[in-house]
Amino acid sequence: MRRAIGRARSGVDRTGRAADRIGAGRTEPDKGPRRRSARIGPATVALAAVGSALLAEPAAGHAGSLSGSLEPTPVPSWLVVLTxxxxxxxxxxxxxxxxxxxxxxxxxxxxxxxxxxEAVRGTIRTTAYRGARLAGVAVLLLVVASGLFGPAAPTASFAVLVVWAGWWAGYAMSVYLLGNTWPTLNPWRTLAEWLAATGLLARTGRASPGRLGVWPSVAGLLLLIWIEVVSPVAEEPRLLAALVLVYTALTLASAARYGTAAWFRRVDPIARVFRYYGRLAPLQRTERGIELALPGSALAERRAAGRADETAFVVALLWVTTYDGLVLTPAWAAFARAVVGLGVPALVVYLLAMVAGFGLFYSVYAIAARLARRTADSYVAAGFIRDWFAPALVPIAAGYHLAHFAGYFLGLAPALGGVLATPFSAPATVTVLAMPGWFGGLQLGFVVLGHLLAVWVAHARSFEVFTGRLQPVRSQYPFILVMIAYTAASLWIVAQPSTSPPFL
Amino acid sequence: MTPSNSRPSPSPESDRTRTGRRAAAGRNGPGGADAPPTTVPAGETPAARCPHCARPFRTERLCALHLGERHRAALTDGERAAHDDARDAEGDELFVFHLKVVGAITALYAGMVLAYMIVLGVQG
Structure with a gap:
């Protein structure tokens, strides 16, 4: 397996080559970027873009990103981190x-x-609802069919573009910028409900998924991102289709076993990602209908404290973004080479790093909660503080997502539009837009905006649980320090020249 | 529930209905924000405990503030006086704290401006 992966990747500079092509403006479909700059956790490329726009280091490495055409401004990287x-x-x-x-x-x-x-509620809404559900399933089927039988070049492939640019980048943005429509669109949920209704996959009603709490969800998210990093799933339509098929089979079988509602509410990691992102959105579904509120206010007003495993999922959401960028740094490459030199299989190294990094993030956050109890001079249980402030991490994750994917999505939007019309044949030309120079600054702005919202959400939540006016503020000291450290670490990762992750 | 000094604090209940859209849901349940689980380290005796919800506090002042915030309707005259004193004392401390905050913002701003001036000056 490693060999296969290695072959797929061989000799492709992880970001450089894709960026050159993208920067070139137009690419022939058959020669399209093998490494769609995105597989890289489509993310990391754009993350690099944040840096390259603002870093002085003559952008040798990270010029190779979506923002390859950016002109670096003369500000050294340490100052960007400090800022x-x-x-x-x-x-x-x-x-x-x-x-x-x-x-x-x-x-x-x-x-x-x-x-x-009311009238709209009755007829039009039901029709729209059914139509949306049908559309979701249709897109899923098209992705699989196009992935298996369509063009193999990533920038000409309906499957690759729809999944990575359309769904994981563009659609996810709509979830936290507008509102969470995933429960309706989720094709797996629709399929599972259909199958349950027709009795093809009757619920066997055995063990509930509740015993393990949200932990299977956490493991699922880490596993999905690990697969995305170590396999060429973002550039090979056939592999992508296979992965989608496997995911579909697993999901439908599990939904049948545990019940559709229970599965998607408790375990399915994708549904959970969108649910958490959706809480940031200005449009919220409440008992009294749909409400338009300030972004993040639903997070600030959320009364429940969650549990340790739900907190772990939010932390995992944050960590996978960082991991995506971390594996591109020279420091990681040196580390991985050293460890693999000791005889540890490369995929295991990547997996261990994924798990260890998540453990580190979670521990640091839990320690911050314990310290918050001390700085606030309070008896409130440390575990409660940890889970109470977890919603504040969602805007940070969304901010990084937006920074990573906004340019990626916009750049590939014309290509995406092109393949939408022809899922099974390569379009004549594939247009990939290069982002203008100021876009890197905009991306840094998104990161900062996410942190600002997080500070506000945590501030609002602190007043709900602590007493008076000073204690809530003092409870935030450790969290703010962790947040500053996290910002600095992320910007440091961005500032590193991107290299190709070894052994993949 | 913690209005500024000039305004008398309304009762928690009325405050909720006035400002909180999704307010009441699950708010008063055990383990919610109003009654978070607490742990007192072994061998330590809390300086005060809320007579209504038994929540422990490290200082008398926090307990008095808590009474005014969460149990305003049930306050005795003595508790009300203690709450007002605690609020005043906290207000004084808050003023000093905010002075420090303004100082820190100024220092941070000045530091940033200087850093950029020096860096850009050296490079330019």
């Missing part, structure tokens, strides 16, 4: 000036109900 941390720290200082709990809550409580007329 990122400084902005996060300053945002905390500013929010700590606002200690009027009623005002904090009033700000988060602002919102209007989106009026939906």
């Amino acid at each position: 990122g941390g400084g902005i996060v720290g300053a945002s905390f200082l500013f929010t700590s000036l606002l200690t009027d709990h009623a005002l904090v809550r009033a700000i988060n409580g602002r919102g209007v109900r989106v009026p939906v007329r």
Whole structure:
């Protein structure tokens, strides 16, 4: 297996080559970027773009990203890292000036109900709902069929473009920027419900998935991202289709075994990712209908504290973004070569790093919660503090997602539009847009914006659980320090020249 | 529930209905924000405990503030006076704290400007 992967990757500079092509503006479908800059956790490329736009180091390595055409401005990387941390720290200082709990809550409580007329509710809504569900299933079928029988070049492949650019980049953005539509569109859920209704896969009603809590979800997310990093699933349509088929089979079988609602509510990692992202969105579904509120206010107002495993999932969401970027750094390459030299299989190294990094992130966050109990001088249980503030991590994850994928999505949007019309044959030309120079700055802005929202959400939540006006602010010290450290680490990763991850 | 000094604090209940859209749901349940689980380290006696919900506090002042925030309707005259004193004392401390915050913002801003001036100056 390793050999196969190695062959697929051989001699392809991880980011450089794709970026050159993308930068070139137009590519022939048959010669399209083997390494669609994205597989890389499509993400990391754009992450590199954040840096390359702002870093002085003559962008030797990371020029090779979606932003290959950017001109680096003369600011050294340490200063960018420092500035990122400084902005996060300053945002905390500013929010700590606002200690009027009623005002904090009033700000988060602002919102209007989106009026939906009864008539619309009745007919049009049902039709739209059914249509959306059908469309979801149709896209899934097309992805599989096109992946198996369509063009093999990534930038000409309906499957690759729809899954990575359309869905994982573009659609995910719509979830946290607008609202969570995944429960309706989720094709696996629709299929599972159909199968259950027709009795083809009757629920066997055995063990509930509840025993293990959300941990299977956490493991599923880590596993999916690991597969995405170590296999060429983002550039080989056949492999992608196979993965989708396997995922479909597993999901449908599990939904049949545990019940559709229980499976998608508790275990399915993709549904959970979108559910958490959706809580950041301005459009929220409530008991009283659809409400339009400030972004993040649903996170700030969320009353439940969650549990340790739910916190772990949010942390995992954050970690996988970082991991995606980390494996591209020279430091990682040196480390991986050293460890593999000791005789450890490369895939195991990648897997261990995935698990160990997640453990590290979770531990650091849990320690911060324990310290918060001390800085706040409070008896509130450390575990409760940890789970109470977990929703504040969602905007950070979304901010990085947006920074990573906005340019990637926009750049590939014309190609995506092209293949939508012809799922089974390569379009005559594939257009890939290069992002303008200021786009890198915009991406850094998204990262910072995510952190600002996180600071605000944590600030609002601290007033719900702690007493008075000073204790809530003091409870935030450890979290802010961790957040500054995380910002700095992320920007450091960005500042590294991108290399090809060894042994893949 | 923690309005500014100038305004009298309304009762928690009325405050919730006024400002919280999704407010009441699950709020008062055990383990919620109103009654978070607490742990007191072995061998330590809390300085105060809320007479209504038994929540322990490290200082008398926090307990008095808590009473005013969460159990305002059930306050005795003595508790009300203790709450007002605690709020005043906290207000004073908050003022000093905010002075430090403004100082820190200024220092951070100045530091950033200087750093950029030096770096860009050296490079330019």
